[in-house]
Amino acid sequence: MDQVLSSVRNSCRLLKIFLDSPKEIGVTELSKMLEMSKGAVHKLLSTLESEGFIRQNEKTKQYTLGYTLLELGTKVLKNHDIVDFSMPYLNRLVSRTNELVVLCVKDARDAIYVAKVDSPHPIRFTVESFRRFPLYSTTAARVLLAYQPAEFQEDILEEATLKMYTPHSYTSIESIKDDLLVIKARGYEISSNRRNNGVTGIAAPIFDTSGQVTASISVIGPSDRVLPQQEDILHETLATVQEMSAHLGYRS
Template sequence: MDQVLSSVRNGCRLLKMFLDSPKELGVTELSKKLQLSKGAVHKLLSTLESEGFIRQNEKTKQYTLGYTLLELGTKVLTNHDIVDFSKPYLTGLVSRVNELAVLCVQDAKDAIYVAKEDSLHPIRFTVESFRRFPLYSTSAARVLLAFQPESFQDEILAEHPLKTYTTHSYTSVADIKDNLRTIRERGYEISSNRRNAGVTGIAAPIFDSTGHVTASVSVIGPSDRVLPRQEEILADTLATVREMSAHLGYRLG
């Protein structure tokens, strides 16, 4: 049984290699990344290819993700009620603020943007959907982390060194912990330049019927447009998450 579980785990590890790598990977590169023999990697690839999870480029002889994963991902989104539930709210929010609005959820120790509505401005900020990133790295993610137990926060922030993205990114665990306490007290975050220079995010949490933070909504755009309107955008964002939370059964107090 342990041997079977080990094989499944290695297959999952192999698939995850494509998340932050080039479109195609070869056996040698995968072997080094996974610290497995080339023979073991080849067996994993052959098995995954037979089920459609991996496909080989006949010209380059390298491997890329297969269409079965796309089918499974589409099924996840179809079954993910929070995504369908959020669409009209995101659309309505964007119609008022005319900046990018995103829905962010936590998956294990990562954050993921699972839905978005883009701004209609010709010059606008956008994000890549369904890409994982650390729970401390964006306003939408930090709002999720702020409402987690402190022990979980410490586990997340134990990553050394912390990933940085700009000269304004957090580099101190203590600073992030202070910020998380402030978010929890205020119920929102306004953050500029920490993930992308010249970009501001305004984020707030969505609560479910048990009082658990199930997702967050963030409005993101160029700082020179967002900051002069931050009070207006914050009010619209807070009104949106309050309405969403109420529809999920959350009752304040």
């Protein structure tokens, strides 16, 4: 783990700073955030700029993310064939439930919505795609976590403890652990008012040939619309993931 190219790691960390910051940042501010000298940061920036990963505003002299990252990000989506594969199913599930449907995958220690289809309702709950969030924080993510090895689960939940973060209406980390067992036992998850108040999510896992969980889908909407038709939505969701899993070659 100490086998790491420090300047490469620094440049990665530098780029990620922009994810949670206003679009333009100056050298001085970056050097503080990275705890590096201004000179070194400047060298990083001009290297990244010459490769198109960073752009400098000619007027303000501050820096922004460059277009090459847009090219690469687009390529990531293209590579990810589960997205293309899933879109028809997501669309159908939206037309049957009239609520937001998302496709969620695990990446390292995080979850990401890699596809979504919005609810046709004028009043609707929306989420941000392509942005990481913790594996214990949303319905779809917890489904993914439930099928991970126990040690990995422990690790993730310990991180949650360290961050002193317990999702809404969970009284303790232990109760999440119980929840994961329930999810795996019955093969789906329904949760209300956890991360967002007044919002209910119904999620289930998608299996591939090797029996691994590759993704999960979730129907999410205002509790007062979702809860009354909870049974129907659950039925449609389970039918969808079973069909998807079957098409991926999974035999239960």
